[in-house]
Amino acid sequence: MSYSRDELDEMVRRWVVENERAEAAGDWRPLADMYTEDATYGWNYGPTQEFMAVGREEIRELALGQEMAGLEGWTYPYQEFVIDEQRGAVIGFWKQINERTRADGRHYSPEGIGGSWFRYGGDYQWSWQRDFFDFGNVSALFVDMITDNALSEGMQKRISRSVSKEPLPGWYRIGESPVPLW
Template sequence: MPAFDRDELEEMVRRWLDANKRCEEAGDWRPMAELYTEDATYGWNVGPAQDFMAVGRSEIRDLALGSEMGGLDGWSYPYQSILIDDRNGEVVGFWKQIADGGAYEVAGIGGSWFRYGGNFQWSWQRDWFDLGNVTSLFVTMMKAGALSDGMRRRLDRAASGAPIPGYYKRGETPVPLW
């Protein structure tokens, strides 16, 4: 693994945070796909039996940043701390998940682990978050009538039992999480 210029990695993080803020304000994260290489992968664990994986910039745009972030308009993901490893070209960011201008917040720690691919693009991203706390918050918001129409559609989709693009049985993703 080649070492990367520290200034270049810091600039990549700055560009990422700026794009994240713009996309949060617009309620549309799909433009962030341009910050990934064409063959990048983006995945996360969804509990003991399931993982999510998007392979390639198009799937990242359509699945990870499109349908998976759909319904999260009004949510923000402020980064609390960012660690940069210029020797390995990796970045780890710790973020919060906040809804409705701070009225709701997911308890616990969320984060993203990135591998830099050069040219101000990530070659992969892996996320983690506390699924139990996310689920609990969604139930609280549901009871309060605070879920967006998009989030209700997402929950209906998940409850339908129909296959959801990008979701795989644990250990069967086209690219490993690790």
């Protein structure tokens, strides 16, 4: 389904504004209102795991709640958007930047490219989102932050949760999520 370029540009503008609000509040859950009721949101996390939230409320509680917990103080400034109005597809490239700095004054931030691929569902809501990022660079950054004792208490809890043997809602072995990643 095609959409007007003006409508998609306005969606992107609204999305950026709401992301900035979420970053300032350290709470991304209100962004769920920008998804259709039946939207899906997922990403790959290395060679064995992927994440998938199905429906607006899972997106709110899992993708934007559980998975963003501990990332307070991080910002995700968008660098560029690519918009295909014929397909209602948007790709946004972002950086991930921590508020803390290294000894040389640079903010902790993974190298590589991060981004989100969206499908527009009309009425200023996304119907689908898939994130992508350089898993190796993200892992290396967290090792640096651990080594430099630069993790916030929330990040320490997040890492402890991730390495526990308790399964987390929304996490699946590759290819086993309720909705295909791609």
